[in-house]
Amino acid sequence: MSLRIVVTVKYVPDATGDRHFADDLTVDRDDVDGLLSELDEYAVEQALQIAEDADDAEITVLTVGPEDAKDALRKALSMGADKAIHVEDDDLHGTDAMGTSLVLARAIEKAGFDLVISGMASTDGTMGVVPALLAERLGVPQVTLLSEVSVEDGTVTGRRDGDAASETLQASLPAVVSVTDQSGEARYPSFKGIMAAKKKPVESWDLSDLDLEAEEVGLEGAYTVVDSAAERPARTAGTIVKDEGEGGKQLAEFLAGQKFI
Amino acid sequence: MAEVLVYVDHVDGAVRKPTLELLTLARRVGEPVAVALGDGAADTAATLAEYGAVKVLTHEAAEYDDYLVVPKVDALHAAVEAVSPAAVLVPSSGEGKEIAARLALRIGSGIITDAVDLEAGDEGPVATQSVFAASFSTKSRVSKGTPVITVKPNSAAVEAAPAAGAVEAFAVTFSENATGTKVTARAPRESTGRPELTEAAIVVSGGRGVNGAENFGLIEALADSLGAAVGASRAAVDAGWYPHTNQVGQTGKSVSPQLYIASGISGAIQHRAGMQTSKTIVAINKDAEAPIFDLVDYGVVGDLFDVVPQLTEEIKTRKG
Ligand SMILES: Cc1cc2nc3c(=O)[nH]c(=O)nc-3n(C[C@H](O)[C@H](O)[C@H](O)COP(=O)(O)OP(=O)(O)OC[C@H]3O[C@@H](n4cnc5c(N)ncnc54)[C@H](O)[C@@H]3O)c2cc1C
Ligand SMILES: Nc1ncnc2c1ncn2[C@@H]1O[C@H](COP(=O)(O)O)[C@@H](O)[C@H]1O
Numbered sequence: 001m002s003l004r005i006v007v008t009v010k011y012v013p014d015a016t017g018d019r020h021f022a023d024d025l026t027v028d029r030d031d032v033d034g035l036l037s038e039l040d041e042y043a044v045e046q047a048l049q050i051a052e053d054a055d056d057a058e059i060t061v062l063t064v065g066p067e068d069a070k071d072a073l074r075k076a077l078s079m080g081a082d083k084a085i086h087v088e089d090d091d092l093h094g095t096d097a098m099g100t101s102l103v104l105a106r107a108i109e110k111a112g113f114d115l116v117i118s119g120m121a122s123t124d125g126t127m128g129v130v131p132a133l134l135a136e137r138l139g140v141p142q143v144t145l146l147s148e149v150s151v152e153d154g155t156v157t158g159r160r161d162g163d164a165a166s167e168t169l170q171a172s173l174p175a176v177v178s179v180t181d182q183s184g185e186a187r188y189p190s191f192k193g194i195m196a197a198k199k200k201p202v203e204s205w206d207l208s209d210l211d212l213e214a215e216e217v218g219l220e221g222a223y224t225v226v227d228s229a230a231e232r233p234a235r236t237a238g239t240i241v242k243d244e245g246e247g248g249k250q251l252a253e254f255l256a257g258q259k260f261i
Numbered sequence: 262m263a264e265v266l267v268y269v270d271h272v273d274g275a276v277r278k279p280t281l282e283l284l285t286l287a288r289r290v291g292e293p294v295a296v297a298l299g300d301g302a303a304d305t306a307a308t309l310a311e312y313g314a315v316k317v318l319t320h321e322a323a324e325y326d327d328y329l330v331v332p333k334v335d336a337l338h339a340a341v342e343a344v345s346p347a348a349v350l351v352p353s354s355g356e357g358k359e360i361a362a363r364l365a366l367r368i369g370s371g372i373i374t375d376a377v378d379l380e381a382g383d384e385g386p387v388a389t390q391s392v393f394a395a396s397f398s399t400k401s402r403v404s405k406g407t408p409v410i411t412v413k414p415n416s417a418a419v420e421a422a423p424a425a426g427a428v429e430a431f432a433v434t435f436s437e438n439a440t441g442t443k444v445t446a447r448a449p450r451e452s453t454g455r456p457e458l459t460e461a462a463i464v465v466s467g468g469r470g471v472n473g474a475e476n477f478g479l480i481e482a483l484a485d486s487l488g489a490a491v492g493a494s495r496a497a498v499d500a501g502w503y504p505h506t507n508q509v510g511q512t513g514k515s516v517s518p519q520l521y522i523a524s525g526i527s528g529a530i531q532h533r534a535g536m537q538t539s540k541t542i543v544a545i546n547k548d549a550e551a552p553i554f555d556l557v558d559y560g561v562v563g564d565l566f567d568v569v570p571q572l573t574e575e576i577k578t579r580k581g
Binding site: 163 | 272329334354355356358359361362363365366367371372373374375387391392393395396397398399403404405406438441443444445446447448449463487495506511512519531541542543545549554555556557558559560561567568569571574575579580
């Protein structure tokens with residue numbers, strides 16, 4: 001039987017752009033270019049490797065996001081995923097992690113899955129909680145924050161490098177996995193992959209397809225509120241010297257003046 | 262006064278510093294009740310009492326070590342039901358955030374992650390977060406259920422505030438999913454003898470400019486002259502010159518020391534995300550245009566192979 005892999009990918013504002021907040025204190029997605037979160041490229045890569053090692057596997061990439069989020073799906077398809085699902089609905093604006101995980105879980109159940117692979121965190125929200133929430137909602141094991149992962153005979157094995165220890169983890173499928181940026185560099189889409197992606201199916205679902213009500217998601221359904229957002233004041237310009245043989249000593253003088261020595 | 266649950270991060274009974282910071286923050290919102298799980302749970306009580314825990318709820322079971330995350334969620338869930346707290350605070354580690362999120366979902370509450378400050382508000386605790394690579398600071402609150410908040414290391418001063426710290430064992434029933442993910446092996450990290458990166462008052466970091474694992478000795482020597490922790494950029498980690506546990510930045514550690522010294526690091530946004538809230542920032546880079554210089558209090562444009570050894574020598578001389 002085919003191994004059904006669902007990879008969750010997020011479309012995020014480019015971190016090297018000038019990111020800011022919209023008037024309703026949600027992340028402004030209009031003024032900054034978006035892209036497939038780099039940390040989710042690692043998830044797509046591991047899915048591709050697991051699929052290559054399996055006899056028969058199918059990779060579906062899934063995103064919850066605005067119209068432009070299709071770009072993220074295209075990128076993942078051009079890397080080699082087989083098909084895509086885009087959950088899009090005006091009522092999703094302002095959805096928090098709780099709501100996002102609800103929508104993703106419903107979509108994953110509807111799509112059918114043996115293995116869910118997520119990134120370690122989104123590069124905009126950086127919460128790193130959606131994979132654990134998916135495992136809780138789907139009632140399956142979480143095998144998360146892996147720097148190494150493999151699947152064999154219905155068992156997923158991985159290495160999790162924590163602060164205090166490095167752990168080897170094991171769980172039976174179905175399961176939710178998340179991988180870190182230590183898991184191995186993501187491939188670039190080939191020209192052939194980019195061409196092929198254009199013909200791959202992208203399904204669009206809205207809330208009603210997932211039997212969800214508008215109140216369960218969006219700003220209204222959110223479990224948290226942002227009351228204010230302030231730009232951090234720019235750091236005051238410091239002293240910059242060119243090393244002409246005494247740079248290390250000058251620096252020591254500065255540190256002594258600041259009482260670090 | 263309402264009780265606030267504080268999840269205790271400890272290794273065999275030795276409480277890690279971020280938990281003590283959580284006790285300081287918890288006292289602003291209510292009375293801290295600590296929850297300590299696993300081997301040595303009861304041994305945490307003396308320390309926790311010294312820093313303000315009125316009660317220490319403990320539970321020991323092999324499941325906490327043998328299976329990932331869910332047994333801890335089950336326990337915290339049981340503690341929430343026993344105590345009905347005003348808020349739950351958890352240290353912001355990878356695991357801490359996962360425990361907190363699953364707990365929040367179970368109890369129908371919202372979650373805020375990576376708070377850097379916490380104060381009492383009219384409508385419950387208000388958390389300060391540092392977002393978009395620390396270029397914005399936001400204030401948020403949980404609007405539904407019991408607020409579950411994870412707090413980053415170094416978010417508050419550790420303050421002694423002796424309290425009773427009465428140890429109380431509590432009952433935990435593990436859920437069906439508790440044994441879903443087995444920990445089949447565990448290799449503890451070896452200690453380097455240097456301060457913990459996220460706790461250190463001074464961090465000395467090296468990047469691609471260090472140009473080789475063998476040259477990291479220069480960075481370590483500077484760090485040792487200052488009693489500092491050693492950090493690295495992802496470029497240096499990816500090259501295999503320094504362990505990933507020392508990476509500073511978006512996918513590494515966030516640090517906020519009194520002094521941060523960057524050598525041979527350009528200052529990419531993802532690196533800044535992990536260090537730009539440091540009090541004093543110093544950089545050594547041979548490229549005067551490197552973006553790291555936008556952040557510095559003092560910068561030296563020069564070759565780190567000249568500047569760093571001279572700096573280390575001068576520090577040693579001055580320290581005598
Ligand atoms: C999703 C994502 C997450 C990331 N997470 C992180 C993260 O957590 N941490 C992180 O650091 N990066 C992270 N990065 C990578 C980041 O974008 C940069 O690539 C990285 O920080 C560059 O490291 P560097 O400054 O050491 O190298 P470079 O950018 O190559 O800079 C090296 C610097 O050294 C200087 N130099 C060279 N030789 C010398 C010399 N002899 N003396 C003095 N100066 C010298 C050069 O002038 C240059 O400025 C992430 C990227 C992505 C996409
Ligand atoms: N809107 C979304 N659509 C699809 N996947 C998402 C979305 N938000 C988060 N994820 C997944 O969850 C991971 C962790 O995200 P977060 O908890 O938001 O940091 C990401 O790397 C994605 O794999």
